[in-house]
Amino acid sequence: SYELTQPPSVSVSPGQTASITCSGDKLGDKYACWYQQKSGQSPVVVIYQDKKRPSGIPERFSGSNSGNTATLTISGTQAMDEADYYCQAWDSSTVVFGGGTKLTVL
Amino acid sequence: EVQLVESGGGLIQPGGSLRLSCAASGFTVSSNYMSWVRQAPGKGLEWVSVIYSGGSTYYADSVKGRFTISRDNSKNTLYLQMNSLRAEDTAVYYCARGVVVVPAAIFYFDYWGQGTLVTVSS
Numbered sequence: 627s628y629e630l631t632q633p634p635s636v637s638v639s640p641g642q643t644a645s646i647t648c649s650g651d652k653l654g655d656k657y658a659c660w661y662q663q664k665s666g667q668s669p670v671v672v673i674y675q676d677k678k679r680p681s682g683i684p685e686r687f688s689g690s691n692s693g694n695t696a697t698l699t700i701s702g703t704q705a706m707d708e709a710d711y712y713c714q715a716w717d718s719s720t721v722v723f724g725g726g727t728k729l730t731v732l
Numbered sequence: 733e734v735q736l737v738e739s740g741g742g743l744i745q746p747g748g749s750l751r752l753s754c755a756a757s758g759f760t761v762s763s764n765y766m767s768w769v770r771q772a773p774g775k776g777l778e779w780v781s782v783i784y785s786g787g788s789t790y791y792a793d794s795v796k797g798r799f800t801i802s803r804d805n806s807k808n809t810l811y812l813q814m815n816s817l818r819a820e821d822t823a824v825y826y827c828a829r830g831v832v833v834v835p836a837a838i839f840y841f842d843y844w845g846q847g848t849l850v851t852v853s854s
Binding site: 656657659661663722 | 767776788790836842
């Protein structure tokens with residue numbers, strides 16, 4: 627079965643750029659999306675179709691996907707961005723999530 | 733306004749059965765790809781099942797043969813019948829609406845419910 631791998635944690639200082647990676651075999655041949663989940667809340671999509679932002683998602687969120695790695699980038703990270711982030715892809719009629727990355731803003 | 737409201741969770745003994753419901757409003761369940769996603773306490777998201785608009789269903793290996801996804805078009809409601817429950821099925825269960833572009837294999841969830849907690853324990 628298809629697998630997506632994320633680093634368990636990433637730390638960033640306020641105002642700096644945070645990058646969260648998601649690795650999978652030939653992931654660049656699929657479409658990746660990213661969800662943000664704050665403590666006690668349901669997930670929210672922040673990037674879909676590799677790099678598109680839903681309405682209401684700040685421009686500081688961006689995405690890319692090439693080769694075996696998709697990347698979520700948060701520019702000018704704010705304290706409110708502290709959350710768990712999950713990548714997701716679709717493979718053979720099944721949905722696959724990465725293990726999640728806890729973003730700490732300190 | 734799109735809303736998804738799950739119900740039916742609770743405490744159940746190992747080997748027992750439970751049926752979760754997800755009442756939708758603001759859109760038609762049968763015209764969309766609908767999924768169940770679960771999250772064990774302190775763990776990540778795990779996809780459970782999907783039902784396509786055409787009625788095809790797919791399951792994660794961990795629940796195949798034990799869980800059944802279905803929908804009631806007249807009630808605009810999604811269901812998850814869970815049988816032979818195990819301790820490892822303990823989780824918050826979310827229903828989510830999928831956005832799909834089939835030829836391009838684009839699939840993501842644009843709306844999620846608030847979740848319902850299932851606890852499997854004796």
